[in-house]
Amino acid sequence: MAAGLTTSKFAVVGGGIAGVTCAEQLASQFPSEEIVLLTAAPLIKTVTNFRQVSRTLEDFRVEEQPSSVLEAKCPNVRVIQSVVTELQARQHILRTENGMQFHYDKLCICTGARPKLLSTETPYLLGIRDTDSAQEFQKQLSKARRVMVVGNGGIALELVYEVEGCEVVWAVKDKAIGNTFFDAGAAQFLIPSLEADKPERAGPFKRTRYTTEDAMARHTSADKGAGLAGGSALGPDWHRGMSLRGAEQVSHKVHVEYQCEVEKISTREEYLQFQQGGQQSSTPGSEPSSDTGLWPVYVRLTNGKTYGCDFIVSATGVIPNTKPFLHGNTFAVADDLGLCVDDRMRTSEPDVYAAGDVCTACWEPSALWQQMRLWTQARQMGWYAAQCIAADVLGDSIDLAFCFELFTHITKFFNYKVVLLGKFNAQGLGQDHELLVRCTPAQEYIKVVLARGRMVGAVLIGDTDLEETFENLMLNQMDLTAYKDELLNPNVDIEDYFD
Numbered sequence: 001m002a003a004g005l006t007t008s009k010f011a012v013v014g015g016g017i018a019g020v021t022c023a024e025q026l027a028s029q030f031p032s033e034e035i036v037l038l039t040a041a042p043l044i045k046t047v048t049n050f051r052q053v054s055r056t057l058e059d060f061r062v063e064e065q066p067s068s069v070l071e072a073k074c075p076n077v078r079v080i081q082s083v084v085t086e087l088q089a090r091q092h093i094l095r096t097e098n099g100m101q102f103h104y105d106k107l108c109i110c111t112g113a114r115p116k117l118l119s120t121e122t123p124y125l126l127g128i129r130d131t132d133s134a135q136e137f138q139k140q141l142s143k144a145r146r147v148m149v150v151g152n153g154g155i156a157l158e159l160v161y162e163v164e165g166c167e168v169v170w171a172v173k174d175k176a177i178g179n180t181f182f183d184a185g186a187a188q189f190l191i192p193s194l195e196a197d198k199p200e201r202a203g204p205f206k207r208t209r210y211t212t213e214d215a216m217a218r219h220t221s222a223d224k225g226a227g228l229a230g231g232s233a234l235g236p237d238w239h240r241g242m243s244l245r246g247a248e249q250v251s252h253k254v255h256v257e258y259q260c261e262v263e264k265i266s267t268r269e270e271y272l273q274f275q276q277g278g279q280q281s282s283t284p285g286s287e288p289s290s291d292t293g294l295w296p297v298y299v300r301l302t303n304g305k306t307y308g309c310d311f312i313v314s315a316t317g318v319i320p321n322t323k324p325f326l327h328g329n330t331f332a333v334a335d336d337l338g339l340c341v342d343d344r345m346r347t348s349e350p351d352v353y354a355a356g357d358v359c360t361a362c363w364e365p366s367a368l369w370q371q372m373r374l375w376t377q378a379r380q381m382g383w384y385a386a387q388c389i390a391a392d393v394l395g396d397s398i399d400l401a402f403c404f405e406l407f408t409h410i411t412k413f414f415n416y417k418v419v420l421l422g423k424f425n426a427q428g429l430g431q432d433h434e435l436l437v438r439c440t441p442a443q444e445y446i447k448v449v450l451a452r453g454r455m456v457g458a459v460l461i462g463d464t465d466l467e468e469t470f471e472n473l474m475l476n477q478m479d480l481t482a483y484k485d486e487l488l489n490p491n492v493d494i495e496d497y498f499d
């Protein structure tokens, strides 16, 4: 072996939920082997309070912790904080920014994703991914009077509800809000929450939080300067305990611009120049405030309106972090730029697996599952990748994990519990489906997707208590044709009904 080369049977890259879960599982399967976990960030993510709510629904907390906590829990895991800059997959060698080299037998890439920004050219636009970017957002917000949020997925939904003391102009491509997670009916149910006063927060945030400041001392300037990798992704509750307050007295003021995209972003100087030269073809937007003062940045939307604001949040999805691995290798990459993995989490390079946001599930999925880049799936994939690596090393066979049978996601939007099951938006079903809906304003919204009489998806907003029953009906694919009228009848105890 060459000098300066560390050898290890197992290497995992990435200290987010996928990488840490994978390393923990490998550590318990191979207690006499050292597992090297390479990560760019000074803190790692660990799952706590894991609870299997039902067969496929799971609930857990995620904590950001120093790597010493993981090393104490799994003594055969060695965490090395350094950015991986190169992979020679055929030679089984990894190189890091601080000059270290590692030879592995099996590697799992769990480098997550980064925000897919609308533009990287303006300093007035930011994305939110990790603790640092959330703190930058908070800092800019504290001085802001108006912010534009672009995107219609998870981050946008959270921000427009949480931000106070600042006007929010929310530009969405679609006819309704929250298109990534639900349909127009659910959006209609949720919209009044944007206008109403928010309920009082529950007591102080109790989860242990570490700041990156201490750990930053160990974060070399080279790590930061390279811009190759940031910290792990934020997740549930990231905004709790964080003041998301702007500089104005307004409590909650959101103006939605539907069916539009960003056409042009101009600085104040460019905007004024255009106006003086008579080149500004669009009329200023129907400004949500009477204050039409000069703004640092102006956004022209495809609906012809222009809004000035203090800064823009690009909440427009993510791009998998594959950069250091692609050069010199022949990875199969999916349309969404994730590393393609098969049903054993294997990439197209030998002995290289991938899990979490960085990968794209390229196997033929079950009829009721789809990939979404979520916390739960990162944990499940990290866990399953470790099982697959172990099976390959030991020569065992392995079946696709049960969690990939049915898509499930529990979250919270606008202070409502939201449960998504299966093909919750009738994804891929074309016209071949029927919807049943029950809605009680300000209380609950329930939508069931039926295909050929079988339940294939559901959206449950509010405390409906239906998730477990519906999950079972989806998993057993019972013909519900005869029960359709009773299924959402509030006077029928559906749980007893199908017991």
Ligand SMILES: Cc1cc2nc3c(=O)[nH]c(=O)nc-3n(C[C@H](O)[C@H](O)[C@H](O)COP(=O)(O)OP(=O)(O)OC[C@H]3O[C@@H](n4cnc5c(N)ncnc54)[C@H](O)[C@@H]3O)c2cc1C
Binding pocket: 013, 014, 015, 016, 017, 018, 019, 038, 039, 040, 041, 082, 083, 084, 085, 110, 111, 112, 113, 128, 129, 130, 154, 155, 228, 229, 230, 231, 232, 233, 234, 235, 236, 237, 238, 321, 324, 355, 356, 357, 358, 373, 374, 375, 376, 378, 411
């Ligand atoms: C604001 C926000 C809110 C969210 N809310 C939710 C939610 O409520 N529910 C939910 O299910 N999901 C949520 N998500 C999504 C969820 O956080 C991610 O899907 C999940 O954390 C991905 O985990 P991961 O381990 O794949 O990647 P990450 O958490 O991104 O971890 C990647 C790791 O790889 C490291 N890394 C990257 N490149 C390199 C390199 N070259 N060398 C070494 N290390 C490297 C990083 O430092 C990091 O430690 C949210 C995401 C964001 C941004």
Ligand SMILES: NC(=O)C1=CN([C@@H]2O[C@H](COP(=O)(O)OP(=O)(O)OC[C@H]3O[C@@H](n4cnc5c(N)ncnc54)[C@H](OP(=O)(O)O)[C@@H]3O)[C@@H](O)[C@H]2O)C=CC1
Binding pocket: 118, 150, 151, 152, 153, 154, 155, 156, 158, 172, 173, 179, 180, 261, 262, 314, 315, 316, 317, 318, 372, 373, 374, 411, 412
């Ligand atoms: N509670 C939860 O579960 C949360 C989950 N997350 C996760 O974190 C990750 C990042 O969140 P987020 O950035 O909101 O990503 P999402 O993928 O959730 O949403 C991105 C949104 O931006 C839209 N979009 C994409 N490109 C453009 C564009 N050029 N102009 C306008 N709109 C555009 C997308 O539309 P289209 O789909 O039509 O392309 C989609 O509505 C995601 O994986 C998300 O699932 C984040 C916060 C909360």
